[in-house]
Amino acid sequence: MRWVGRKGRLERIGNEFNIPHPLPDHPAVLVAGIGDNGLTVAKVVMTLSVPGPAESRLRERCELEILGEILAPERYWESIRGADALLPQLRDRIDDAALDAAGPGLRVVSNYAVGLDNVDIPACTARGIYVGHTPDVLTDATADLAMTLLLSAARRVVESDREMREGRYLGWRPDYLLGQEVTGATLGLIGFGRIGKAVARRAAGGFAMRILAYDPAGVVRSGELEVEDCSLERLLVESDFVSCHLPLTEETHHLIGEVELTSMRRSAILINTSRGPIIDEAALVHALSTGVIAGAGLDVYEREPEMAEGLAQCFTAVLLPHLGSATWKTRAAMGELAARNILNVLDGGTPIAWANPEVTPRR
Numbered sequence: 001m002r003w004v005g006r007k008g009r010l011e012r013i014g015n016e017f018n019i020p021h022p023l024p025d026h027p028a029v030l031v032a033g034i035g036d037n038g039l040t041v042a043k044v045v046m047t048l049s050v051p052g053p054a055e056s057r058l059r060e061r062c063e064l065e066i067l068g069e070i071l072a073p074e075r076y077w078e079s080i081r082g083a084d085a086l087l088p089q090l091r092d093r094i095d096d097a098a099l100d101a102a103g104p105g106l107r108v109v110s111n112y113a114v115g116l117d118n119v120d121i122p123a124c125t126a127r128g129i130y131v132g133h134t135p136d137v138l139t140d141a142t143a144d145l146a147m148t149l150l151l152s153a154a155r156r157v158v159e160s161d162r163e164m165r166e167g168r169y170l171g172w173r174p175d176y177l178l179g180q181e182v183t184g185a186t187l188g189l190i191g192f193g194r195i196g197k198a199v200a201r202r203a204a205g206g207f208a209m210r211i212l213a214y215d216p217a218g219v220v221r222s223g224e225l226e227v228e229d230c231s232l233e234r235l236l237v238e239s240d241f242v243s244c245h246l247p248l249t250e251e252t253h254h255l256i257g258e259v260e261l262t263s264m265r266r267s268a269i270l271i272n273t274s275r276g277p278i279i280d281e282a283a284l285v286h287a288l289s290t291g292v293i294a295g296a297g298l299d300v301y302e303r304e305p306e307m308a309e310g311l312a313q314c315f316t317a318v319l320l321p322h323l324g325s326a327t328w329k330t331r332a333a334m335g336e337l338a339a340r341n342i343l344n345v346l347d348g349g350t351p352i353a354w355a356n357p358e359v360t361p362r363r
């Protein structure tokens with residue numbers, strides 16, 4: 001099956017069951033999106049290669065172009081001209097300028113991420129473009145990494161590793177590199193969506209932690225979990241560990257700043273695996289270096305790939321380079337979902353996971 005079109009209109013020919021159709025099966029015969037019968041084939045622009053079968057799935061049916069690097073906006077706009085579908089990374093900005101550059105044939109933006117802060121969803125909706133993304137498949141990997149950061153920061157794993165490598169371990173002592181007890185401690189979850197809930201399950205089930213949750217959209221309890229719904233203020237005051245699991249929006253930008261950090265316990269540890277700008281990073285550096293809080297575990301930063309000045313010298317912070325979903329299995333599943341989001345739309349349906357159900361799709 002393949003999508004073909006004239007003047008921007010796509011239609012399906014052939015099908016999954018090898019019923020003969022007029023187009024050759026092999027994309028190698030396509031030149032610049034034109035099949036040997038003169039019909040255009042749906043053009044999909046993917047920014048970077050991803051693990052797993054996504055590329056071959058798309059290549060079977062479309063003209064797939066992989067840019068291979070994150071391009072500056074002008075070059076990105078140039079390369080997506082005439083695309084029917086985009087498969088961007090979270091570092092690509094999909095805004096009005098990008099949508100204008102892609103042109104009137106663009107029908108779906110399928111982000112290779114669950115977070116959609118790089119995509120102007122209202123602009124897509126206004127133009128009848130579906131916005132797909134990759135929730136669920138990365139929930140476990142991201143929750144695992146949040147727990148990794150929590151445990152590593154609590155037990156000072158990175159500082160301790162340096163002690164060993166730099167030859168500073170001189171033998172066991174009762175007061176050497178003491179950290180925070182995790183079992184039975186209170187965990188405050190800021191954001192109680194899929195990933196927040198998955199962290200709660202791990203923390204409550206594995207470490208008997210008491211769970212507090214705050215979510216601007218309201219805390220929806222999930223059956224078996226014992227969770228106390230509370231205000232952000234109370235959560236910050238009462239938690240031994242605070243972990244952020246919110247999308248980045250205008251409302252969540254700098255949700256945690258100097259005032260919030262000051263209200264936390266001096267022994268508290270702050271974890272962030274969601275989006276960097278939710279925390280005022282300069283205020284966090286100040287809080288860590290003056291002992292306002294005991295530590296942090298960060299996977300995301302305000303201005304990636306850079307870090308705020310002084311953060312690298314805060315050794316009570318465990319710092320990872322945006323690895324929440326970085327397992328082979330999860331990254332392949334994200335690719336497969338992102339590809340299926342596109343293929344479904346080209347096939348006349350809706351993406352599997354999408355963020356703008358109110359869209360009136362382009363035809």
Ligand code: DGY
Nearest residue numbers: 112113114115324325
């Ligand atoms: C996301 O999906 O939003 C992550 O940040 C990358 O997996």
